[in-house]
Amino acid sequence: MRLATWNVNSIRARVERTVAFAVREHIDVLAMQEIKCTPEQFPYAEFEEAGYFVSAHGFNQWNGVAIASREPITDVEHAFPGMPGFAKGHNGPDAPQEARAIGATIGGVKVWSLYVPNGRSLNDPHYFYKLDWLSALADYTRSTLEANPDLPMALVGDYNIAPTDEDNGDPTVVVGATTHVSPPEREAFAALEQAGLKDVVRPLVPTGFTYWDYKQLRFPRNEGMRIDFILGSHRLADNVTGAQIHRNERKGEIPSDHVPVVVDLDLTGPDDDDRPMVF
DNA sequence: ATGTCACGTACAACGTGA
Numbered sequence: 001m002r003l004a005t006w007n008v009n010s011i012r013a014r015v016e017r018t019v020a021f022a023v024r025e026h027i028d029v030l031a032m033q034e035i036k037c038t039p040e041q042f043p044y045a046e047f048e049e050a051g052y053f054v055s056a057h058g059f060n061q062w063n064g065v066a067i068a069s070r071e072p073i074t075d076v077e078h079a080f081p082g083m084p085g086f087a088k089g090h091n092g093p094d095a096p097q098e099a100r101a102i103g104a105t106i107g108g109v110k111v112w113s114l115y116v117p118n119g120r121s122l123n124d125p126h127y128f129y130k131l132d133w134l135s136a137l138a139d140y141t142r143s144t145l146e147a148n149p150d151l152p153m154a155l156v157g158d159y160n161i162a163p164t165d166e167d168n169g170d171p172t173v174v175v176g177a178t179t180h181v182s183p184p185e186r187e188a189f190a191a192l193e194q195a196g197l198k199d200v201v202r203p204l205v206p207t208g209f210t211y212w213d214y215k216q217l218r219f220p221r222n223e224g225m226r227i228d229f230i231l232g233s234h235r236l237a238d239n240v241t242g243a244q245i246h247r248n249e250r251k252g253e254i255p256s257d258h259v260p261v262v263v264d265l266d267l268t269g270p271d272d273d274d275r276p277m278v279f
Numbered sequence: 280a281t282g283t284c285a286c287g288t289a290c291a292a293c294g295t296g297a
Contacts, residue, residue: 009284010284012285013284034285036285036286060287061287118297213281214283214284215281215283215284216282218283254284257283257284
């Protein structure tokens, strides 16, 4: 299975380019973030003509997540258990949820497409929402993998965190001054690893950014950030055979500000026992 | 110079979010 994640920054603005990439790179499962539309507005036809099923989740022009897959998508969820919501100046389990997570089972793999809240600034309610959201995601991960330690599970998407100093090349993003690099955010990311997940791209692609701001010639200057990740349970991580960050997708006509991150999984190995694997 | 985008509202230019 070839699995990809991509913050597309509006699927309606970029459907042609998105599908072309998926076809050209033989992507089996594409997790998208920031589709910026409702399911009713999603351009399904272009995906279906290319042989993909799609499950989309969105409430309005903000956020929105989706999964496209060559194999059927089952057991779709529109939030992970305990996912907090957000409204102006108000976050927590009683606030309305946003469209930032879609989960499904595909070919025996539990896949989550995640769009972690941005945080906006270090004293903004959105920042505390971001930390709460990540804490709840770690709780979900821990309890899921305690109940089923051998579950092949991928939590992929735009985490809006640069885990190391080398993951930030944007001179306006500074520890102590902005989001994405603050110690609490980095601790929240590390907690996901402590809950049983591994960054399955980093060992194969140790350097490189996944996002460059549109402003101030960030891409030509290569002043980007590494904030899009594919995190996997041990069962997933043990079966990765390749990984790529498709930097060239930041070039050309109307690019997203993010590029696709891809992993190849061989889930038909000797320790696969009796689990049905489609790919 | 938040020197760029995308979307909604409303039909021009601004507000919102990133």
